[in-house]
Amino acid sequence: xxxxxxxxDQVVNPIWQEEAxxxxxxxxxxxxxxxxxxxxxxxxxWNEWVAESASPCTGDNNYYRWGGPDLAWNPGAGLxxxxxxxxxxxxxxxxxxxRETAEEGSCFVRIDGQQWWILPGSGRESWDWxxxxxxxxxxxxxxNMLLAEGFHEVVLSGRSHGxxxxxxxxxxxxSDFGLNSxxxxxxxPR
Amino acid sequence: MSHEHPPVFVEKNGRVLFDIxxxxxxxxxxxxxxxxxxWNEWSAETEIAGYTGDCYYRxxxxxxxxxxxxxxxxxxxxxxxxxxxxxxxxxxxxDGEPGRPRANGAFMRFNGQQWHKVKSKEHGEWSWNFMYxxxxxxxxxxxxxxxCLRHFDHGIHRMEIxxxxxxxxxxxxxxxxxxxxxxxxALPVSDSFSHPERTLPW
Numbered sequence: 475x476x477x478x479x480x481x482x483d484q485v486v487n488p489i490w491q492e493e494a495x496x497x498x499x500x501x502x503x504x505x506x507x508x509x510x511x512x513x514x515x516x517x518x519x520w521n522e523w524v525a526e527s528a529s530p531c532t533g534d535n536n537y538y539r540w541g542g543p544d545l546a547w548n549p550g551a552g553l554x555x556x557x558x559x560x561x562x563x564x565x566x567x568x569x570x571x572x573r574e575t576a577e578e579g580s581c582f583v584r585i586d587g588q589q590w591w592i593l594p595g596s597g598r599e600s601w602d603w604x605x606x607x608x609x610x611x612x613x614x615x616x617x618n619m620l621l622a623e624g625f626h627e628v629v630l631s632g633r634s635h636g637x638x639x640x641x642x643x644x645x646x647x648x649s650d651f652g653l654n655s656x657x658x659x660x661x662x663p664r
Numbered sequence: 665m666s667h668e669h670p671p672v673f674v675e676k677n678g679r680v681l682f683d684i685x686x687x688x689x690x691x692x693x694x695x696x697x698x699x700x701x702x703w704n705e706w707s708a709e710t711e712i713a714g715y716t717g718d719c720y721y722r723x724x725x726x727x728x729x730x731x732x733x734x735x736x737x738x739x740x741x742x743x744x745x746x747x748x749x750x751x752x753x754x755x756x757x758x759d760g761e762p763g764r765p766r767a768n769g770a771f772m773r774f775n776g777q778q779w780h781k782v783k784s785k786e787h788g789e790w791s792w793n794f795m796y797x798x799x800x801x802x803x804x805x806x807x808x809x810x811x812c813l814r815h816f817d818h819g820i821h822r823m824e825i826x827x828x829x830x831x832x833x834x835x836x837x838x839x840x841x842x843x844x845x846x847x848x849x850a851l852p853v854s855d856s857f858s859h860p861e862r863t864l865p866w
Contacts, residue, residue: 545731589701
């Protein structure tokens, strides 16, 4: 079953454009509202993602570290929302280039406002593509979906303290996950 | 699970009233149910007498002092007469007791704007005492808490509540112009109509 696209009027900039069955988005392109602190939260900065560059994936870009608490069963904190446009409808696999800093690490992901999924990391000592969702404790499956032509949204949410994320990708070609430095997709012109 | 066309409660004579259960829960949370999409850790309960509707909601999730956005409950209301309204919530709050951490707060926001921390300063009994906390200074006696006053234009508005402290209990919401009676438990909830547009979860 295809995920339906959302209304154009409900989409705001930026909107990334899929091309040739692939979409790559750097998480740092969604700026954080500021540096979280107890005091700044009263001014509306509740987002506990931290922009860092100490252990870069590709050398020149920041990544985000979840500086909030472990939230085993509670998605919704530190939302990072990315809108994009699909021109080539079909089956895609989602992956998040990530790195675990603890025994286990993961984040939450959902597509087009549907249910949240746990996306476990797959790299403790190095950056790697997390591209499976957890379907029950210890059970995973490829994070595949059918996407209709039109506008869609991926939302990431913090789960494991210290989990690092660099970029996410939707691709029709699983061999893309062998590459960590695929260039970011372009933004759709208004 | 959110309604696609949720109820919009209508302000009349300077007052909107609705029960917390007007935002339905997707089901009973368990770690197993989470994998089927039931992440919301509000628990609909009736064990404690004195609630006004069919049940009250208790935040059964973790303490998340600085992380708004968990277990979001969404409500819509229509303001006919624009002006300044005070938002109050009927709650059952718990002060810090030995072995039982404090549970007196939640997060609240309107129309997708910034989250605010809201707290009660009356504990152990149902009360309508609910205020913004705009900063925190434990050396003072609740100096940072101010009434939740907000100007609403004519039209439909969205209110969201998010869990903060395990054990906090919410029962009813009142949005009323100052001087308008809103806390009389004999008052019925406001009339409502279905939201004219399909609402999306973001």
